[in-house]
Amino acid sequence: MSGRRAVTRVRAHGRAAALLAGAVTLAACGSSSSGSSGGGGGSLNNVQAIEVGLGPSGSLVNGLFTSVTICVPGTSNCQTIDGVQVDTGSVGLRLLASRVSLSLPRIADGNGNAIGNCASFVDNSYAWGPMATADVQMADEKAPSVPIQLINAPGFAAVPSDCANGGTAADSVSALGANGLLGLGVFRQDCxxxxxxxxxxxxAVYFSCPASGCSVASVPLQSQLQNPVWLFPQDNNGLIVSLPEVPAQGARTVSGSLIFGIGTRSNNGLEGARVFTTxxxxxxVTTFNGARISSSYLDTGSNGYFFLDSDTIGLPPCPDGDSDFSCPPSTVTYTAVTTGLNGASTQVTFNVANAETLFNTGNAAFDDLxxxxxxxxxxxxxxxxxRKTFIAIEGQSTAGGTGPYWAY
Amino acid sequence: MRTLLATVAIALLGARPAWAVLGQGMSSVSSDQQRLKGRLRSATGEGFSLHEITAADGTLVREYVSPAGEVFGVSWRGPAVPDLAELLGDYFALFQQASRSDVRRHRPLVVRTERLVVEMGGHVRSFRGRAYLPERLPVGVSASAVR
Known part of the structure; x- marks a missing residue:
């Protein structure tokens, strides 16, 4: 991670602006949109713009961001929140409560107690906050009444120790590096x-929170955080993350697409992509440097390749505060083999450059970090x-088989 | 592991699991038996003993104990991150100090100091990690034994 910081500028729509945005969206539904045809379902835009940049905190390298429109369920009372990080390592929409101007209905258990959700991140930070319900829209795809998390909601119960785990709270734009997280992993629910x-x-993921304090709770599947994609009326079996190549020294920003559905339209076919079930x-499984590593995954929310320790592969860590990253004297090329549970395998070649050199470019997008x-x-x-990376959601059928799987 | 010493089913006591503590004695493993909702398996290996605890939520915690009776390493794997303040004990402050950063790192955490190494990784539904005391590894035991 670079040491740069920038003043955060967040676009928070007022209610009037949100209503206007809703009207514009409705108008757009009636017209022809790009990139979608076939399927016999009429023309509907299933392509959502994404961008790799430093994000609303101005400090995140290789952060993948998009905008998400949320609405009070069943109404046109909507708000668009930008700077939401796309994260295939988690599931569900989590928004900083400070960025949400809508009053969304909260989710309660059978006793009327509020339900809280806890997200743990591998950098030992956590996100804590109540569950609420919103319609979630991206491109022309709208999932109704989706359980989401409001991070750091004012007046909500204090974080339970089971959730905090001695970690730090990802409860602000500067701490989260984003206005929210859009979890689009291979599962329907987070837990x-x-x-x-x-x-x-x-x-310790869900908590029931009476006035006396929160305790770990069992929560029905339909009330858990949901991958919004599988709740779309169509194009709901998965999605594609499509990003162009970047130069070795990186790029200031990179624009790409989330394409919803797999094989549901002319723009989202698997074509030659190989399916790796999980x-x-x-x-x-990834086989690398003679080792078979069964805990392998694709995570847009991790800003680099993270594999083995520096002692094993001889990649020196960067000095000073950047020892989380590798700093080889010159760029190293590696090849690994990824293998799905279905036995399908393919070689992946990748480069590792000197992270400090990369950070010093001032760029935000790197394919060799x-x-x-x-x-x-x-x-x-x-x-x-x-490349195009396909994410098939568990239990959803596609031309390439039933999810969960990754394909590329 | 050469010898599997015991497999003990622990009654459902206590609210949430508590773990043995890095840098403390065997008794911190034993006290877990009073509080755990899970199973304990112990084994003796080359130069250390291993105590493996499966909590009710499926979290697997391994505790590595030196011949002198000190917990020199712990590892974990499961659907949630265990309480690191409990697991790391007196070393937790050092962990927090060393893992602090002025910018957000969206990556698995690695803390390397002379006294303490902590590594965490994973994603939703599957978190894992390990912590060990480099200066307290028993003779002939490498850090890779803690896994």
């Missing part, structure tokens, strides 16, 4: 059956440049 079964076995937590890890192979955002 799934582990959180809807007996409460004695539930991980295990029950969304992982596949990497750092050490142990045990996992985290294919972060650099993987996504120069």
């Amino acid at each position: 799934g059956s582990a959180c809807s079964g007996p409460v004695s076995r539930a991980p 295990d029950d937590v969304g992982d596949f 990497a750092g050490p890890d142990t045990g996992d192979f985290d294919w972060g955002l650099p993987f996504f440049f120069g």
